Amino acid sequence: MGIPENIVKSMPSERVHERSQLLQHGEQCRLCLRFYQIGERVRRLPCRHKFHIDCIGNEKLSNPGKINFNLLVF
Secondary structure, eight states, X not given: OOOOHHXXXXXXXXXOOTXXXXXXXXXXXXXXXXBOOTTOEEEEOTTSOEEETTTSOHHHHHSGGGOOOOGGGO
């Protein structure tokens, strides 16, 4: 059972801008391990972790079995 869609949609998202803390050295999406780029959209979870929208989008949060992540980074 996944997270209800209304809860997923209520999680805030933001666009990475040129002064974003996400562009600092070492900041990267912990699911795909790619660095953030200006203009990308990220979603902030209640735990305050941020991920690319494509990595942790509505469909993946609603179906947690579809989330692929690297256990070595947790």
